[in-house]
Amino acid sequence: MNIVVLVKQVFDTEAKIVLSSNTQISADGVTQIMNPYDENAVEAALQLKEAQGGEVIVVSMGSQKAVEALRTALAMGADRAVLVDDPALIETDEFTAAQVLAKAISTQNYDLILSGKVAIDGQSSQVPARIAEILGIPHANVVTKMEIKDGKAEVTREIDGGIEIIEMPLPAVVTAQKSLNDPRYPSVPGIMKAKKKELKTLSLADLGLSADEVASKMAVLEYSLPPARQAGRLVQGDPAQAASELASLLHSEAKVI
Amino acid sequence: MNFELTEDQNMMRAMVRKFAEEQCLPGLEERDEKEEFSRALFDQMGELGLTGIVFPEEYGGVDGDYISYAIAVEELSRVDASVGVTLSAHVSLGSYPIYKFGTHEQKLKYLKPLAEGKALGAFGLTENMAGSDASGTRTMYVADGDSWVINGSKIFITNAYYADTYVVFAQSDRSKGHRGISAFIIEKGTPGFTFGKKEKKLGIRSSATYELVFEDCRIPKENLLGEEGQGFKIAMKTLDGGRIGIASQALGIAQGAYEAGLKYAKERVQFGKPIAEQQNTQFVLADMATQIEAARLLIYQAGYLDSAGKPFGKQSAMAKLYASEVAMWVTTKAVQMFGGYGYTREYPVERMMRDAKITEIYEGTSEVQRIVISAAVLKEF
Numbered sequence: 001m002n003i004v005v006l007v008k009q010v011f012d013t014e015a016k017i018v019l020s021s022n023t024q025i026s027a028d029g030v031t032q033i034m035n036p037y038d039e040n041a042v043e044a045a046l047q048l049k050e051a052q053g054g055e056v057i058v059v060s061m062g063s064q065k066a067v068e069a070l071r072t073a074l075a076m077g078a079d080r081a082v083l084v085d086d087p088a089l090i091e092t093d094e095f096t097a098a099q100v101l102a103k104a105i106s107t108q109n110y111d112l113i114l115s116g117k118v119a120i121d122g123q124s125s126q127v128p129a130r131i132a133e134i135l136g137i138p139h140a141n142v143v144t145k146m147e148i149k150d151g152k153a154e155v156t157r158e159i160d161g162g163i164e165i166i167e168m169p170l171p172a173v174v175t176a177q178k179s180l181n182d183p184r185y186p187s188v189p190g191i192m193k194a195k196k197k198e199l200k201t202l203s204l205a206d207l208g209l210s211a212d213e214v215a216s217k218m219a220v221l222e223y224s225l226p227p228a229r230q231a232g233r234l235v236q237g238d239p240a241q242a243a244s245e246l247a248s249l250l251h252s253e254a255k256v257i
Numbered sequence: 258m259n260f261e262l263t264e265d266q267n268m269m270r271a272m273v274r275k276f277a278e279e280q281c282l283p284g285l286e287e288r289d290e291k292e293e294f295s296r297a298l299f300d301q302m303g304e305l306g307l308t309g310i311v312f313p314e315e316y317g318g319v320d321g322d323y324i325s326y327a328i329a330v331e332e333l334s335r336v337d338a339s340v341g342v343t344l345s346a347h348v349s350l351g352s353y354p355i356y357k358f359g360t361h362e363q364k365l366k367y368l369k370p371l372a373e374g375k376a377l378g379a380f381g382l383t384e385n386m387a388g389s390d391a392s393g394t395r396t397m398y399v400a401d402g403d404s405w406v407i408n409g410s411k412i413f414i415t416n417a418y419y420a421d422t423y424v425v426f427a428q429s430d431r432s433k434g435h436r437g438i439s440a441f442i443i444e445k446g447t448p449g450f451t452f453g454k455k456e457k458k459l460g461i462r463s464s465a466t467y468e469l470v471f472e473d474c475r476i477p478k479e480n481l482l483g484e485e486g487q488g489f490k491i492a493m494k495t496l497d498g499g500r501i502g503i504a505s506q507a508l509g510i511a512q513g514a515y516e517a518g519l520k521y522a523k524e525r526v527q528f529g530k531p532i533a534e535q536q537n538t539q540f541v542l543a544d545m546a547t548q549i550e551a552a553r554l555l556i557y558q559a560g561y562l563d564s565a566g567k568p569f570g571k572q573s574a575m576a577k578l579y580a581s582e583v584a585m586w587v588t589t590k591a592v593q594m595f596g597g598y599g600y601t602r603e604y605p606v607e608r609m610m611r612d613a614k615i616t617e618i619y620e621g622t623s624e625v626q627r628i629v630i631s632a633a634v635l636k637e638f
Contacts, residue, residue: 033271071264071268072268072271075268075272185272185275185276185305186268186272187272187304187305187306188269188272188305188306188307188309188310188319188321189306189319190306191265191268191269191272192265192319192320192321194268195264195265
């Protein structure tokens with residue numbers, strides 16, 4: 001059972017977002033972490049490997065910053081890592097990411113491709129599905145339970161108002177919901193072994209791709225921050241009058257009642 | 258000179274921080290309130306390899322360095338100083354003397370499970386008449402056939418009652434002073450070895466602190482640690498290293514209080530603006546940040562020297578003295594910044610202030626650190 005896990009290095013959930021220009025988010029001094037849902041994907045892969053043997057290969061696209069996410073996955077127990085890092089990949093869209101990652105995955109021997117259900121930064125949830133499409137294999141997202149046997153995956157998905165259980169042949173792409181498992185912490189010996197594990201960095205040329213054929217289809221026009229939260233308002237005066245004023249404010253201004 | 262942490266050290270920090278926030282934070286207030294020790298958290302630290310950072314692989318460790326160890330204690334203490342001292346006392350006091358002075362057999366039998374986190378360690382030196390002055394030890398031992406027989410008691414023993422393995426110091430002849438002291442490895446459950454009262458403490462309330470009682474406690478001859486009469490040296494050498502652990506605990510407490518203060522200062526509005534916009538608050542935050550950074554550098558320097566096998570006793574005393582006084586100052590200022598709320602258990606800073614105080618006292622009071630430092634500097638000229 002060879003499993004490819006896609007991981008992404010993202011801003012920490014508590015990071016303060018600062019824009020360096022209206023089309024660029026500043027990464028200066030921001031703590032970055034492995035996308036939390038990808039941790040669930042890594043954990044699922046490790047559990048499968050422990051039960052059925054095989055190899056866990058973690059794959060990422062990004063700058064050298066992404067090395068941290070890959071090393072963390074290696075410290076958790078993944079066997080080796082592949083990073084696609086190329087100057088042409090600094091600003092990319094989902095089309096580019098999927099083309100590049102699908103190509104990188106196709107150089108590997110895989111039975112299953114796992115990733116988080118969404119990356120908490122871009123939130124598009126597109127890349128795993130696009131990869132499945134490019135590779136011509138089935139895809140199931142938001143998976144809370146997964147069983148692999150006899151060349152098939154039986155997965156439980158969260159859908160609106162209930163759950164759906166589906167079966168699909170391998171290889172397949174599966175994306176993890178938080179409740180799939182509890183990701184392990186990388187142990188101290190795991191951290192120390194991680195740097196001895198293979199981490200291969202590939203350029204677009206190494207993958208036989210040109211910058212033109214994977215060029216983004218979309219351009220960001222503008223990023224903007226949500227408006228600063230307004231200060232609260234205190235309704236004062238006679239209790240009965242204040243209550244009635246509050247009710248009318250909740251109706252006319254806040255529009256919550 | 259290189260001030261960058263290694264990739265491993267950064268990953269270790271990220272891992273321990275996550276562990277502390279996800280595993281130690283839930284239930285923290287309740288453990289403090291009920292003075293409840295958590296063996297489960299210790300077991301988890303063992304599984305993660307935190308108990309074996311500084312010990313060789315041969316004896317169940319991971320061959321890491323003292324800066325990584327300092328980072329682990331710091332990150333635990335940033336959230337929960339009781340868990341921080343549990344690890345520090347286990348590694349620096351309970352395990353280290355066996356690593357440094359034990360025989361190969363003793364290391365296989367006792368150090369390996371300690372380093373793997375399968376056994377919990379403790380260190381019994383302090384007595385009611387032997388605090389800063391260990392030569393006042395009154396716990397006595399005699400040789401009897403192929404055993405040692407131990408009588409006496411020890412107080413304020415961290416991890417005691419829950420710990421499985423104890424390094425205990427006893428005296429053969431009080432007229433010999435510190436030259437009569439020897440160190441022994443004693444297992445929990447040995448007949449004649451019981452526990453006295455549990456201390457009710459100001460802070461680090463979910464760290465276990467008990468009295469050890471020895472009544473004709475008979476242990477095998479091979480459980481002598483080092484040579485007879487070497488006990489005082491073993492204790493002093495152990496405490497040199499232990500200071501890095503306590504300094505890191507103090508640093509973590511200070512860091513936690515500083516972060517809580519920083520967050521609160523941005524949220525708390527008085528006189529029409531957040532208190533972070535008042536210059537007084539800004540200056541306090543600047544002093545906190547500066548002192549914390551200075552303490553961190555002193556600790557990492559001591560950790561570097563220790564890992565490099567160079568003398569570090571003076572630097573670890575400086576780190577412990579400075580970091581513990583910074584912890585006390587920063588937590589006191591943090592409570593002040595929170596005002597009335599800071600004095601209540603609604604916010605974590607009152608606990609941090611209670612936790613900080615002990616770092617100026619145990620494993621050598623600030624006064625003892627000043628003795629160690631002044632003795633070292635006077636010898637240099």
